[in-house]
Amino acid sequence: MKQSGWRGSEDLWLDEAYKMLVESGVESVKVMPLAKALNMSRTSFYWHFEHREALLNALIQRWEKKNTGNLISQTERYAESISEAVLNLFDCWINPDLFDARMDFAIRNWAQQAPDLKKTLEHTDQERINAIRAMFTRFDFSEEQADTRAHTVYYTQIGYISMMVEEPLSRRLKRIPAYIETFTGSYPTESEIARFESRHQSRITKQSG
Structure with a gap:
């Protein structure tokens, strides 16, 4: 009824x-x-x-506000080192409240058949990369280094999303220090890793429980 x-x-x-x-x-x-x-x-x-198109536009706006808005905010958070700054960004990959990977995947699929959305997606990707590049630049990386590292960080995560990679959180967390070293050239300190893991302790406990 x-x-x-x-x-x-x-x-x-x-x-x-x-x-x-x-x-x-x-x-x-x-x-x-x-x-x-x-x-x-x-x-x-x-x-x-007003019509279905208005609903679809609202979905796109929700995606932009949540995923792109939060990603940029994370790159701008205070950090004492580039390792800590990248760990702030990595919060997006661990916390779906900050970055919705499922929606990003759905939007990318949708964009393959919607030229206007594809242009929006291309602009959005560049906006995110620019924010990551600026993060590296703040820690005195050259423009060339910042650009290359920003693309590497971003394309790695988009690869995870596009390939629909599913792995235990514990396994991914073990790789985090090596990822940081690969992306930044320096290994994170124990305290930096501890602070990062403490932010996600509830998810770690839930998955291991």
Whole structure:
């Protein structure tokens, strides 16, 4: 039975559209399936969005705000060393509340059939790389070194996302110090690693439990 007198909220419709996007791709994000999943009428959708395209644009904006916005913020966080700065960035790869890898993957797939989104994605990738480059530059790397290292850091993570790599968090954490050395040329200190791991202790405990 459809719910009457309640149209939901914009976030409610967006949340359901997000689920469909990451699970089945953009082709599945349609008004009728959304209404059915939420047990609401089709007309309730139009109370919040003018049309399907408006909903899709809202999904893109959510992705940009969360993934790109948080990534840039992490590169700008205070750090006493380049190792600590990269570990701040690595928070994005460990904490899905900061960076949603599933949505990034879905957006990249969607962009293959949407020229305008592909242009947005290219701009977004460059914006993220620029932020990582600026992070290296702050620690006195040359422009050439900062550019190369920024691309290496970013493309490595995008490779993880594009290949849908799944590995235990404990295994990835063991690689973190060597990754830092590879990307920065210096090995992180024990205290830097300890602070990083403490930020993610709840996830480590949950996965090992």
